[in-house]
Amino acid sequence: xxxMQPSDSALISLYLAGQESAFALLLERHRSRVFTTxxxxxxxxxxxxxxxxxxxxxxxxxxxxxxxxxENKFGSWICRIAHNLAIDAFRRGKRAPHQSLSxxxxxxxxxxxxxxxADDAMAREETYARLRELIQELPAAQKEVLLMRHYGxxxxxxxxxxxxxxxxxxxxxxxxxxxxLRKKMAAAPQLYDTSxxxxxVAPLCVQRIAS
Amino acid sequence: xxxxxxxxxxxxxxxxxxxxxxRREVEEALVHDPELAATCADLLLAQRTLNGIRREPRPETSxxxxxxxxxxxxxx
Numbered sequence: 171x172x173x174m175q176p177s178d179s180a181l182i183s184l185y186l187a188g189q190e191s192a193f194a195l196l197l198e199r200h201r202s203r204v205f206t207t208x209x210x211x212x213x214x215x216x217x218x219x220x221x222x223x224x225x226x227x228x229x230x231x232x233x234x235x236x237x238x239x240x241e242n243k244f245g246s247w248i249c250r251i252a253h254n255l256a257i258d259a260f261r262r263g264k265r266a267p268h269q270s271l272s273x274x275x276x277x278x279x280x281x282x283x284x285x286x287x288a289d290d291a292m293a294r295e296e297t298y299a300r301l302r303e304l305i306q307e308l309p310a311a312q313k314e315v316l317l318m319r320h321y322g323x324x325x326x327x328x329x330x331x332x333x334x335x336x337x338x339x340x341x342x343x344x345x346x347x348x349x350x351l352r353k354k355m356a357a358a359p360q361l362y363d364t365s366x367x368x369x370x371v372a373p374l375c376v377q378r379i380a381s
Numbered sequence: 382x383x384x385x386x387x388x389x390x391x392x393x394x395x396x397x398x399x400x401x402x403x404r405r406e407v408e409e410a411l412v413h414d415p416e417l418a419a420t421c422a423d424l425l426l427a428q429r430t431l432n433g434i435r436r437e438p439r440p441e442t443s444x445x446x447x448x449x450x451x452x453x454x455x456x457x
Contacts, residue, residue, distance in 0.1 A: 190447070190450060190451050193447070193450050194447055197443055197446060197447065198443075201437070201438055201443060202435050202436065202437050202438075203435070205436055205437065205438040206434070206435045206436050209436055218438070219438055219439060219442045222438050222442055222446075223442060223445055223446055223449075226446045226449075226450075227446070227449055230446075230449065230450050230453055231453070234453060234454075294433075298433055298434045301430065301431075301433075301434055302434055316431075319396065320428075320431050320432075321435065325396075325398055326392075326393065326396070326398060338389060341388075341389040341392055341393070342389070344392060345388055345389070345392060348424065348427050351427060351431075352423065352427060355427075355430070
């Protein structure tokens with residue numbers, strides 16, 4: 171994260187002091203993670219849009235009601251709310267399946283893609299849509315950890331606490347989630363981001379060390 | 382060099398959850414252990430690919446949230 175940006179805590183203080191623009195920044199900062207978390211659980215774009223609103227409305231009530239106590243952890247807090255709402259909605263949806271659950275076409279129409287040709291963008295959208303499908307095929311416990319860590323901004327310890335397991339179990343589930351995804355992706359190698367090759371090890375390490 | 386770092390440590394490194402001293406140990410090991418570096422690269426690759434599927438909601442949804450916030454009065 172850019173260190174010149176105000177922290178979430180600073181934005182919350184400004185928001186509670188009456189600056190709505192601070193909340194707009196918080197929303198902009200977290201909406202993508204939250205929305206992706208919800209979408210990967212409920213698999214329906216319209217439901218996900220509604221749940222995103224519900225999530226932030228809950229946050230508004232808690233913040234303006236003076237009940238917020240998650241210092242420095244707004245990201246993981248908001249994603250926990252989203253995760254819980256999405257799981258509830260998904261369970262309701264399983265009892266009364268939503269008509270568009272099996273229709274993945276809408277999921278491919280708004281990916282953020284940087285400066286690609288139309289063909290490249292289309293191919294990438296297809297592969298990302300396939301990757302979302304592969305995530306759905308993971309065992310529930312592995313998928314849960316992957317979503318919480320990757321899109322929910324939760325640490326492995328926070329995931330362990332939220333799911334009632336040890337941190338080693340959470341780490342193990344994440345490990346197997348990545349192994350399983352890797353196996354599935356290896357069967358369809360175009361799913362890898364082609365801007366990096368698996369053989370380009372040294373630059374990757376330098377990049378991580380420098381970050 | 383034989384890979385001795387537990388996978389869980391590498392995972393926490395990739396997700397930036399290690400304290401500074403342990404992070405330095407991992408980075409030192411990465412320099413000397415090509416196998417570990419390759420595993421790390423695989424994890425980073427998976428991480429970047431997973432980041433690629435992140436989605437944005439419709440602008441109207443964000444606008445509705447902001448409108449709600451502007452009109453919501455605590456304790457009203």
